[in-house]
Amino acid sequence: MQPVLLKPDIYWVGAVDYNLRNFHHYSRSPLGSTYNAYLVRDEKTVLFDTVSAHYYDELVEHISAVVEPCKIDYIVCNHLEQDHSGALPRIVELCRPEKIFVSPLGQKSITGIFNTEGWPIEVVKDGDRLNIGRRNITFLETRMLHWPDSMVSYLEEDKVLISNDIFGQNVATSRRFVDEYDRSLLLRAMKDYYYNIVLPYSPMTLKALDRIASLGLQFDVIAPDHGLIFRTQEDIDFVIRSYREFAEQKPKLQAVIAYDTMWSATERMACAVGDGLDDEGVPYLLIDMQHNHYSAVMNALADSGALILGSSTRNNMPMVNMVALMAHVKGLKPQNLVGASFGAYGWSGEAPKMMAEELKAMKVDVVGEPLKVAFAPKADDLAKARALGAEVGRALKEKIKNFQ
DSSP states (O other), rough: OOEEEEEEEEEOOEEEOOOOOTTTTTETTTTTTTEEEEEEEEOOOEEEEOOOOHHHHHHHHEEEEEOOOGGEEEEESSSOSHHHTTHHHHHHHOOOSSEEEEEEEHHHHHHHHHHOOOOOEEEEOOEEEEESSSEEEEEEEEETTTSSTTEEEEEETTTTEEETTTTOOOOOOOBBBBGGOOHHHHHHHHHHHIIIIIGGGGHHHHHHHHHHHHHHHSSSSEEEEESSSOHHHHHHHHHHHHHHHHTTTTTOSSSEEEEEESSSSSHHHHHHHHHHHHHTTTOOEEEEESSSSSSHHHHHHHHHHHHHHEEETTTEEETTHHHHHHHHHHHHHSSOEEEEEEEESSSSOOOOHHHHHHHHHTTEESSOOOOOOOOOSOHHHHHHHHHHHHHHHHHHHHHHHHTT
16 A cells, blocks of 8 residues: 555555454454554654554555655654554654654553653643644643543644544555445444443543534544544534444434353243334344354444343353453443343353343343243243333333433
């Protein structure tokens, strides 16, 4: 690939990872991803972020097609996670920059991750401005979106926001811009990224969006550190509006039934719960945790308002895949959900109660009592499961009314 021009003297010089499937080792990325770095040529030449260490050569190749790397004056590290800073030590050695700009908490990150002895690190605070010639850069801290060190860089004259992980998506393609890509696929990738990574920081997302509005910032380009770049007003409005919707987490008319089964008994109950939801006109998704990664459940919750968990009992606990799912969901702190639990057992049957307790700990509005069935479910057991699904469906519709 070649560098890609965003605006005069502003280039994408990052790398595309077509083979990435396990993003940060906790979220699936079936479309791969990109590590976006940006180069701005002015009286001072500035590199914004780098790439994963494995893609150092691509970064240098792209930079070299625009300018000799030794002519880079400044490096701005908006975020120090290693997918954006892995190549930084070699880039510093190659370029010998005059200054490396980081946020106040970025200083802690950069010195904690790397041996920075002799590096010309300079801390910039929220609202600080840097003149590089014809351009001024404003730095805005965005703590916990999604690291404590996170900040964004705004090129004032060009109206370009370099937004680090905010507005990112895991998409690997030779195309660089949103308007060149399928909108429905993009939205799916945006939801997957937000709900598996950014979701627990939704209050900070809303605060950041409100601040952007209050500052009256205008954007011609929003350039995130992962995925595609937004360069039309329609697409910029779309991503800002979408992020507000994601962060508000209003419940939607769909339920997710995530289950793990040993000898199909719990699976039969899951199907009956689905029938009950269907009776109430509530669409649902069945997700078998033996065949799906736990991040798939969060992907589905982006369009849902109910989470129903089912598991067989093994060694007095839910199945291992269900335990992993609950840990993943709990850490992401989804809001405004209703839920329920169920499961079949052969010996002791603790799983449904334990799952209900975990749902309550997640502040999910749990409907009904945990439903457990010994061995194979009989007709009356399946009727109870169906009734539980219908009860969840009614509760979800009532919750949605409260948000209208």
